[in-house]
Amino acid sequence: MEGTFIESAPMLKVSEMAENLIGSEILKIAAEINKKIEEGEKVYNFTVGDFDPTLFQIPEILKNEIAQAYLSDQTNYPPANGLLELREAISRYLHTRLGLEYNEDQILISSGARPLIYSIFKAVLDPNDKVIIPVPSWNNNHYAHLNYGSPVFIETDPEDNFLPTAEKLKSHIQDAKMITLCSPLNPTGTIFDRVQLTKICEMVIEENKKRGEYKKPIYMLFDQVYWNLIYGSNIHMDPVSLIPEMKNYTIFVDGISKSFAATGVRVGWGFGPLKVIQKMKAILGHIGAWAPKPEQTGLAKFFKYDDQIDAYLNNFKNQIHERLMTFHNGFQDLKEEGFKVDAIFPQSSIYLTVQLNLIGMKTPNGDRISNATDISRYLLKEGSIGIVPFYAFGASKNSTWFRISVGTCKLNDIEGFFSNLKEAIRKLS
Ligand SMILES: Cc1ncc(COP(=O)(O)O)c(C=O)c1O
Numbered sequence: 496m497e498g499t500f501i502e503s504a505p506m507l508k509v510s511e512m513a514e515n516l517i518g519s520e521i522l523k524i525a526a527e528i529n530k531k532i533e534e535g536e537k538v539y540n541f542t543v544g545d546f547d548p549t550l551f552q553i554p555e556i557l558k559n560e561i562a563q564a565y566l567s568d569q570t571n572y573p574p575a576n577g578l579l580e581l582r583e584a585i586s587r588y589l590h591t592r593l594g595l596e597y598n599e600d601q602i603l604i605s606s607g608a609r610p611l612i613y614s615i616f617k618a619v620l621d622p623n624d625k626v627i628i629p630v631p632s633w634n635n636n637h638y639a640h641l642n643y644g645s646p647v648f649i650e651t652d653p654e655d656n657f658l659p660t661a662e663k664l665k666s667h668i669q670d671a672k673m674i675t676l677c678s679p680l681n682p683t684g685t686i687f688d689r690v691q692l693t694k695i696c697e698m699v700i701e702e703n704k705k706r707g708e709y710k711k712p713i714y715m716l717f718d719q720v721y722w723n724l725i726y727g728s729n730i731h732m733d734p735v736s737l738i739p740e741m742k743n744y745t746i747f748v749d750g751i752s753k754s755f756a757a758t759g760v761r762v763g764w765g766f767g768p769l770k771v772i773q774k775m776k777a778i779l780g781h782i783g784a785w786a787p788k789p790e791q792t793g794l795a796k797f798f799k800y801d802d803q804i805d806a807y808l809n810n811f812k813n814q815i816h817e818r819l820m821t822f823h824n825g826f827q828d829l830k831e832e833g834f835k836v837d838a839i840f841p842q843s844s845i846y847l848t849v850q851l852n853l854i855g856m857k858t859p860n861g862d863r864i865s866n867a868t869d870i871s872r873y874l875l876k877e878g879s880i881g882i883v884p885f886y887a888f889g890a891s892k893n894s895t896w897f898r899i900s901v902g903t904c905k906l907n908d909i910e911g912f913f914s915n916l917k918e919a920i921r922k923l924s
Pocket residue numbers: 544606607608609610633677680681718720750751752758762763
């Protein structure tokens with residue numbers, strides 16, 4: 496019978512890698528929350544790093560240009576490294592907006608940022624190569640696993656805005672083949688300052704000088720997908736603008752998913768040393784991780800509208816920033832009232848870092864809260880609040896820091912969030 500084979504399927508042997516691949520912790524938490532929502536419960540769900548499209552839409556011109564590309568039948572394969580018009584548009588965009596000089600051959604288009612990260616790991620790491628991954632950070636652990644890398648996780652501190660320092664990385668750099676950096680950082684919404692990033696880059700340059708040209712250098716994966724979403728007087732820092740020699744070793748990851756609320760549109764771009772980009776192109780070519788051609792055509796046209804891009808970003812950033820500040824101020828008020836909470840001032844992205852120092856307290860049932868999982872469970876059960884603990888981003892289970900994502904947040908939900916939070920914390924003893 497057909498069913499007999501299906502029932503025995505879980506026993507089938509698969510690769511060690513596939514067997515041990517773990518899913519995204521964030522999506523697991525989100526699934527629990529969605530179940531509650533389906534059951535009709537009102538949940539303040541600020542878990543996923545996505546946007547509610549009823550609140551945040553992609554730019555109107557981009558939408559129309561993509562639709563136009565479908566209407567004019569731009570529906571065959573795009574070139575493996577992306578449409579030339581789009582790579583040219585991105586080359587200009589990098590030049591005018593970031594002062595970075597990359598020609599169209601040094602740029603690779605793919606279906607969002609994820610395939611680029613995958614192909615960077617694949618292009619520069621051999622099995623068991625050491626890769627330095629500061630944590631908390633987003634998903635690099637999974638890319639290391641997929642590529643049989645040997646990750647070293649370095650836990651960062653709130654005093655450093657959760658970004659790594661050269662001092663913390665120093666003892667690991669000699670035999671590492673790659674370091675993964677992200678700024679603005681998911682999950683924290685914080686950014687590198689000039690001195691901090693410069694010191695790390697200087698260390699990389701010095702290490703690569705020691706290795707000489709016949710040994711594999713240490714590369715830097717620099718993920719800047721949130722760089723457009725920086726607030727106030729903060730400035731985006733990148734390795735190559737700080738130290739031009741870093742151009743030989745830096746592979747950038749960028750895209751429209753976060754900057755233009757376009758997570759479902761799926762266009763990202765990587766840029767870096769020609770040889771690495773060509774290898775990434777070869778790898779992704781076999782996977783077929785191209786961005787759809789109509790999206791590429793539409794985006795190339797959209798990038799010509801500089802003023803409209805500025806206007807869109809201005810409005811989008813104001814709306815996100817208002818939410819981040821409202822949460823931040825709410826947490827500061829609670830702190831002043833004596834609650835054991837805190838928040839880091841928002842600098843960028845769609846995330847706020849908050850602390851809920853509830854470990855050791857007793858729930859109304861008499862259970863002791865002993866780690867971040869217990870805090871999350873309690874908040875969801877008693878407060879109908881969904882936020883992501885930093886352990887889901889590789890920090891320790893004892894970390895009392897959490898990420899609030901505001902991309903799905905209605906401004907007038909924030910008041911209800913705080914009244915639930917207060918109520919839930921008050922019930923603890
Ligand atoms: C830091 C960072 N890089 C890359 C990505 C992936 O972006 P995409 O949706 O374009 O694959 C994300 C998504 O959450 C992210 O937070």
